[in-house]
Amino acid sequence: MTRGLSDADYRALAEFRRALRQFLSFSEDAARAAGLSPAQHQLMLAIRGAPGGGTPSLGDVAEWLQLRLHSAGELVGRAEVNGLVVRSTDPDDHRRVLLSLSEAGEEKLAELTRIHRDELRRFRTDLDALLNHLDEA
Numbered sequence: 001m002t003r004g005l006s007d008a009d010y011r012a013l014a015e016f017r018r019a020l021r022q023f024l025s026f027s028e029d030a031a032r033a034a035g036l037s038p039a040q041h042q043l044m045l046a047i048r049g050a051p052g053g054g055t056p057s058l059g060d061v062a063e064w065l066q067l068r069l070h071s072a073g074e075l076v077g078r079a080e081v082n083g084l085v086v087r088s089t090d091p092d093d094h095r096r097v098l099l100s101l102s103e104a105g106e107e108k109l110a111e112l113t114r115i116h117r118d119e120l121r122r123f124r125t126d127l128d129a130l131l132n133h134l135d136e137a
Contacts, residue, residue: 019127036112043075044108045113047101057099058098083102085102086100086102
């Protein structure tokens, strides 16, 4: 049996969405403070955090970021010019472009990831309280 929605349910969802917006705003501000665009930060995360731990292709990253291949290529190009990303040809399939982070990109991403990890810990505390409230409702 499903109960009706209460005012508390709506408040909880509104609070959750507010918390998500706050985290995204924090993330974008942190990227800018580190000299990156938020899109470059997301690109670097997609490369370094690729599923399976392998070297992702341009197509993999485009799919991960939900971008058209052309748009992902432009983003990679700007990051490459800034010394953050390195392109290489897949030795097994010369049609595929593989992406990795440069040493400077690795350092910049590590710095941002430490900051984000701390913010996520704070976010988790807020989220746990919110979820506990929903469990009680």
